[in-house]
Amino acid sequence: MTDSPPWADFFGHPEPYPEQADGIDAAVDAAEDGGFLALEGACGTGKTMLALTAGLDRVRDPDSDFERVFVLTSVKQQLRQFETDLRTINDDLPKGYDPVSGLTLVGKADVCPYARENRGGIDRENVYERCEGLRERTRNLVGDGGATTTSNLVSEARSQQVGLMDSGAAAGGASGPADASDEGGSPAADYLSVDGEPTPYRPDTEEYDDVEFCPFYAGFLDDLPDDGDPAEAVPFDVTELGHVDADELVRLAAGHGSCPHSIMGALVPEVEVVIGNYYHAFDPVTTGTFTGALLDDSTFVVCDEAHMLEPRVRDLVSDAVADASLRDAENELTRVVQPLSFETAGAESDDAALVRGELEDADVTVEEIEAVREFYADLRGELDRRVTAHLDRERPDWRASMRDLDDTEIPLRDPEEPGEDEITAWAADEGYGERVWARAEQVGAVVKRVLDSLEDEDKQRAAPGVGRTLNAWYREGHTDFFRAIELERTFDETEPPDSWRRAYNARLALHNCLPSEPIGDRLASFGGGVLMSATLEPMDLFREVTGLDHLSERGRPVVERTYGLSFPEENRASLAVDAPKFTHQNRGAPGEENPTRLAHLDATAAVARREGNVLVGTPSYAEATWMAEALSERLDKPVLLDESSGDRETESLKDDFFAGDGKVLVTSLRGTLTEGVDYRGDRLSAAVVCGVPIINTARPQTRAVITAYDRRFESGFETALTVPAVRKARQAVGRVIRGPDERGVRVLLDARYARDSWNGVREYFPEHEREEYQPVSPDMLEVALDRFESRPPAASE
Secondary structure (H helix, E strand, O other), X not given: OOOOOHHHHHOOOOOOOHHHHHHHHHHHHHHHOOOEEEXXXXXXXXXXXXXXXXXXXXXXOOOOOOOEEXXXXXXXXXXXXXXXXXXXXXXXXXXXXXXXXEEEOOOHHHHOHHHHHOOOOOOOOOHXXXXXXXXXXXXXXXXXXXXXXXXXXXXXXXXXXXXXXXXXXXXXXOOOOOOOOOOOOOOOOOOOEEOOEEOOOOOOOEEEOOEEEOHHXXXXXXXXXXXXXXXXXXXXXXXXXXXXXXXXXXXXXXXXXXXXXXXXXXXXXXXXXEEEOOHHHHOHHHHHHHHHHHOOOOEEEEEOOHHHHHHHHHHHOOEEEEHHHHHHHHHXXXXXXXXXXXHHOOOOOHHHHHHHHHHHHHXXXXXXXXXXHHHHHHHXXXXXXXXXXXXXXXXXXXXXXXXXXXXXXXXXXXXXXXXXXXXXXXXXXXXXXXXXXXXXXXXXXXXXXXHHHHOOOOOOOOHHHHHHHHHHHHHOOOOOEEEEEEEEEOOOOOOOOOOHHHXXXXXXEEEEOOOHHHHHHHHHOOOEEEEEEOOOOOHHHHHHHOOHHHHHHOOOOEEEEEEOOOOOHHHEXXXXXXXXXXXXXXXXXXXXXXXXHHHHHHXXXXXXXXXXXXXXXXXXXXXXHHHHHHHHHHOOOOEEEOOOOOHHHXXXXXXXXXXXXXXXXXXXXXXXXXXXXXXXXXXXXXEEEEOOXXXXXXXXXXXXXXXXXXXXHOOHHHHHHHHHHHHHHHHHHOOOOOOOOOOEEEEEEOHHHHOOOOOOOHHHOOHHHHHHOEEEOHHHHHHHHHHHHHOOOOOOO
16 A cells, blocks of 8 residues: 555545546656646546646745645636635645635625626726726825825725714615614614625715725725735735735725725635636736736646637727727826916916826826827827728728628738838837837827826826837837737717718737747746646747747746546447538538538537537537538528627526537537536537637738748648637537447548648647547448447446
């Protein structure tokens, strides 16, 4: 009998799968040397528990430098799985162990007491603007030279309740600590209640000397000790609670009278497990203002759904300036220089003195603000000229048919020939050189401070973001970055009837085509960790595009593990159907009748007729619509269609799919229902993937990405398009088998999955899946399905 490994105390189940034990050992060993484990594990491998166990082993080891585990995931379903597994670990800890402290990071809208209850003039739409304004005024009231102290603000807010109770003036509303009326019949005070839990304050924000402030933020500031350590302001002992999610955080913090979002920020460096999303590690604004304390070598990082790391980070390290933001920034700059212009004309004002003081402190001149303002005005004019010229050229009748216009993109350089973009060249010709680009960010920051002082309105200022993005536009290179004008359909009747602004939102977009460097640099800031997914293969390409190879060259070990399904193979049918390639050229437009479409429809219908729920994935939502309509005409079971929609509609569709007898759900492989959704038990009996979901290569941005990968890795199309598409397909069919006793059918429908041809994709599957997905001809598909259905289930070991 062998001794249990040290990490066994943190494993939340009686025994690990063999793959889990091997993966935990590999992750621990890699982290000890400052390295990373790249892990592909099929659905049901237990990757979440594996990663948490390895990380906690490092954190709780007294000889280790690790202090916390930082979990990053792009899917809410997986975030909840980490919360569940962490609670399971805490429930199963050996006697005498302290609970593992944990925290889930969410946005202000999820934890602001006023926003959650839609009170105080604050809702989920304006919470960020209102919060920043209220915090600023609260700080001004209690800062150097302020009118009062935090203690006075909190006393003022709490005394409102005492006054209400004493006077018996409150009526209606949510009751709080004085819930019952006293013997004299006085009603309870009108407390703000959040999710049924009372807080010490009224339902609206408070005022002091006619200045509106946030009592919750004042309460947080009042709890801060003299040394300013935020952890000392936390009104509960997180080490005794285990994991704290958003609901519990609000209850504990707001019930005490403190700001939940500020408490969350104070807890970030204090807990042992932080669960968040990719924004919390890779978005420059978020890391600069909120999670920066986690980005060091005492953090064990877990990147879940890591096959999405590259595209998600590409979006986060890209940027854009909207036409409307340029307009707003220009107006903001005008409002700042106006008081000085009036003063020059002989009209003295306190505003002019305030502006001059701010400019002197920031070392920004009026001339610089005016130069940036002129630049923004001319840039909007150039944007207008270019969009108008493009529409006149491509759609001469666009003014008469604005509602028929489509989203589009206007490249500012040849996507396949890196070089200076046309906007930068235009600016140089107009005399706007390096200084105006470089100073735009500093000017924007000063303008925000001035306007926040001049105006009472809580408003998010455009100038800082515009300045920051235009600074990056000028600074970043032209090989890895691609610049374009993006036009997104809208309809704004306030714009002139002959202006494209009536039909479009426009953006000057700065796309990072090759995010491997920022990904690798950020991973290098951590002490080690795990990058995992059900679909990472081919590992060599994954290592290239995420910067792991660069880390390895710098002495940071990168180890790999690939685990297939360990459940009985007899319980699943895995088929690669040699049907005609479902390419745009072969299939034509949706609804067009041809042999390719008919072959895919026949095969999909053959699978969909089976008992139970069937998931059908297609390359796009347009193809999903066609497939759903065609299946509805052939099948006796209900067919549901997933369309591009919000979270609420998607959740409702899932509930319909899971309820009652078997149904067919048709969706796009680029949607949200084919990744990260748990179809456990009998929720799914089969999945069909029609075609290889390679994105449209006609987009200039896509061609620029391919070119960037060609220059860096000499495999542009393969790396940027083919491999991610295969991972999408593998994610979809991976929804079927989630446990050792489940049975199901997995069908990849396209000759590229079945044959080794010039554009075949079998080579991008791990070897064990290539062996399992044996090719079958379309006419033998039903025979293979019948053979599987007649086979008795295999018992799991």
